[in-house]
Amino acid sequence: QKEVEQDPGPLSVPEGAIVSLNCTYSNSAFQYFMWYRQYSRKGPELLMYTYSSGNKEDGRFTAQVDKSSKYISLFIRDSQPSDSATYLCAMSGPSGGYQKVTFGTGTKLQVIP
Amino acid sequence: DGGITQSPKYLFRKEGQNVTLSCEQNLNHDAMYWYRQDPGQGLRLIYYSQIVNDFQKGDIAEGYSVSREKKESFPLTVTSAQKNPTAFYLCASSISGSEQYFGPGTRLTVT
Numbered sequence: 001q002k003e004v005e006q007d008p009g010p011l012s013v014p015e016g017a018i019v020s021l022n023c024t025y026s027n028s029a030f031q032y033f034m035w036y037r038q039y040s041r042k043g044p045e046l047l048m049y050t051y052s053s054g055n056k057e058d059g060r061f062t063a064q065v066d067k068s069s070k071y072i073s074l075f076i077r078d079s080q081p082s083d084s085a086t087y088l089c090a091m092s093g094p095s096g097g098y099q100k101v102t103f104g105t106g107t108k109l110q111v112i113p
Numbered sequence: 114d115g116g117i118t119q120s121p122k123y124l125f126r127k128e129g130q131n132v133t134l135s136c137e138q139n140l141n142h143d144a145m146y147w148y149r150q151d152p153g154q155g156l157r158l159i160y161y162s163q164i165v166n167d168f169q170k171g172d173i174a175e176g177y178s179v180s181r182e183k184k185e186s187f188p189l190t191v192t193s194a195q196k197n198p199t200a201f202y203l204c205a206s207s208i209s210g211s212e213q214y215f216g217p218g219t220r221l222t223v224t
Contacts (some may be wrong), residue, residue: 008153032211041120043203044156063202088156092211098144098163101213103155 003027006059006089006104015113019076021087023104026070030091030102033065035074038086038106047087079111116140117216119204124221125197134189134219136204145187146205146213149173156203162187191221198223 006023036044048063050056056063063073089104117138126132148156158171162181176195191198205213
């Protein structure tokens with residue numbers, strides 16, 4: 001079993017839809033959770049960075065962490081064609097010294113005009 | 114502008130040749146990382162460095178080497194010992210370790 005599981009998609013939605021992207025994980029030591037957006041043939045761009053459980057909102061993006069269920073989500077409201085990309089979740093353990101970041105394999109999203 | 118640069122964007126080499134990928138950052142980050150990305154797989158850590166003149170092997174270090182002589186620079190050499198070198202290589206840097214910022218990547222093709 002992989003430490004981080006992410007549905008590869010592709011996920012196709014119409015423009016304006018609310019998108020829900022999800023990851024599950026098995027390592028209860030993870031405390032830092034990230035979402036990256038990666039356009040084709042580009043480097044990943046950090047979208048959201050959260051610590052422990054709860055929600056964090058930034059514009060049209062909301063990151064949600066449920067540590068009890070070992071489940072994280074990224075919601076995109078009013079999705080746009082420019083949101084079409086692969087979304088990677090990532091997570092790491094407690095701070096103090098080097099903590100390896102474990103990445104999901106990514107979910108490919110296509111927003112159709 | 115602060116950021117991470119990687120060069121070249123595309124690189125072609127013949128099998129048996131060593132090749133060095135460049136990574137430079139002006140974010141004043143202490144830590145730097147090299148990942149490899151293959152289709153359908155997550156990012157796999159090759160090497161990381163938390164401080165100048167020190168670096169550690171990641172999960173797939175065999176066939177790769179690095180140096181960290183300056184805080185801003187973390188070049189990666191793909192040696193002829195790497196059995197499947199064709200891939201997309203990503204460099205990243207961070208202050209704390211978790212919040213990593215990536216460069217644009219170098220696509221290496223070995224034939």
